[in-house]
Amino acid sequence: MKLELHKIRVSQLRFGPSTGLDGSCLVVNAEELRALLLEDSHLADVTLDIAHPGDSVRIMPVKDAIEPRCKLEGPGEVFPGFIGPVETVGEGKTLVLEGMCVLTTGRLVAAQEGIVDMSGPGADYTPFSRTCNLAVVLRPRDDVKLHEAEHACRIAGLKAAHYLASHCKGRPADSVECYEAPSLREGLAACGDLPKVAYIYMLQSQGLLHDTWVYGVDAKRILPTLISPTEIMDGAIVSGNCVSACDKNNTYVHLNNPIIRELYRRHGKELNFAGVIITNENVTLADKQRSSSYAVKLASMLGVDAAVISEEGFGNPDADLVLNCVKAEKAGIRTVLVTDEFAGANGASQSLADSCVEGDACVTGGNANATIILPPMDKVIGDIAQADVIAGGFFGSLKPDGSLEVELQAIMAATNELGFNRLGAYTI
């Protein structure tokens, strides 16, 4: 498999009569996009808004972040199972609108949607303060049940992202990145004596709005499986996740998984990137045991020397992380774990809910319980009254002057466990 990402740099967004690029400015026909999204009868209303880096704007509560992409060549279409048919993706050419993002927001789907500040101290903690954002404010019909509303909001974000990219076809790319995903036979024979490294990619699947979708399949119903990294770049993995904003993997970070990027960068030089294994984080012990055994078995079948294991979420999934680590190390596969921490507001509590001696190499995205004061912004997109119920905000977190006292937990992707950020933590 070979995939080319044709990246077009977007440095500005504005509304206008016809959707498409004007230089590096993406013009959006708001009425056309609204009409497209309102085809879904679950939605009562959709409004669109724009936020640029540095603006005095707070967007909340944010459900998902999606980078606009569409296929230029090759089988299928991005976000298979939702936008595209359930055809295998990851080959050919894909258009990417880089530097921008679709953020879905509006009525709270659950108590765990995030905050994106475009400027001020909170902006340092979210990668989406650095993208030009099209905020899609969604209001499901009052009689739509919670799970249907989540579904409708999820699809709306994907549709909007695909719509925007599709209207930029024909423009030459600013840069083209090429990713090869060879057959196992070729891949494993390549790279001489370099150590073979797999990526064990844990997907949130605790259920009840803690869901991830693979080719449209609920990840809690999968056995761990192999997937090509290029399939992920085409949106084979979609977030349906409403767990804490700081460390849920939104669709944007799946598309741009930095561990995959890093393993590609070192491939052929320091290591042989042998494959990606996706696994889940179900809630029952039997599921945890089955999935961890199966994921490690696949890694053993690949004959890898080592694996990077990334977690999604915290608490209950810490048990899956530990099982994956213990079983891999016992199988002779050296591991590095990527997680984040819930060490209490003072940082003095235990960071993880489970532990193992084999987990001697951890990278962390930082302590999500650390608190921060977010000063008032000139404009709020979404609904600021939700701050009191968003996880990470606590009662009284909305001050009369409009500032918010919250844990980093409430900030979108603040302690991302795919290693997306520079944030980490150390012990004093």
Next chain:
Amino acid sequence: MSYRIVHYINQFFGGVGGEEKADLPPEIREGVAGPGLGLAKLLGSEVEIVATIVCGDNYCVSHQEEVGAFIVETLRKHDAQGLIAGPAFNAGRYGMACGFACSAAAQAGFTALAAMYPENPGVELYKAAAYIVPTSDNARGMGAALPPMAALMGKLLRGEKLGSPESEGYIERGVRVNTFYEKIGAERAVDMLLKKLRGEPFVTEYKMPVFDRVTPRPGVEDMTRATIALVTSGGIVPQGNPDHIAASSARNYGEYDISGVNDLQAGAYQTAHGGYDQTYANQDPDRVLPVDVLRDLEKEGRIGKLHHLYYATVGNGTAVSNARKWGREIGEKLRAANVQAVILTST
């Protein structure tokens, strides 16, 4: 820039007396006293000890609120930026007093540093709250204790970025501090993996914790006479969440009377938990806190009775230190109420 600090010592090092003077209330000496003389020389011209608090160890330990307020007031009155305490070596109550004094000062925003023997009980109690420099177990180690105290105090006052506890010479506080690294996490992870594979030394960013293990109690011999209590981290609370238990990282727990309640009705009870989809818990709160089933068992005579109070908090992201504290409190309340067994439900 020069800094002003206050030195905290006990009755013995203040020259008042030994054990018989341990009830001495705190008093202020202007300038240096006792070990402060040696400390002042090491601190140099940049840091001045402007006052010394002398306090009996027993008095400090048994009058914490008063002594804490006294310390903070003294720091403010003397326009000081920091408090240095001890060294306490292996004197248990002195160590606890030094640790407490530093935690009170640190809480009020002052720079605070103590020194004592690593096995002094004051270390375990206060290391998270303040910097503690390790010393030998008795006062013969005074000469060796003072230089690292002075050096670290200077760095802390100047706000210098500290290295690891080992390199800076203080006892690891076990406190996690966020920082922005130069590289993103993914790059750090692959760097670490390659080092691990090559057998090169690497430093994990987080040492996995060692957990408490609780030995289960023996089974209840006669359930038909036992009083059973319900305790949940699943967030079931009376409608409206009267104690404002947070959806995540709870800061409290609630105690609720269920006398005469046979079934938790939707609309009368709800969940405050933000870590799971609330739909099914709100439809029927008994799904998380099974009052209905316990009432059935009570009627059938299979249990003695259901305790009339239940306890609830939210487990989602809640700090283990809080959970441990509340667990202990709830346990004591249940024991006082003569409850024989508890059913703990999560989510």
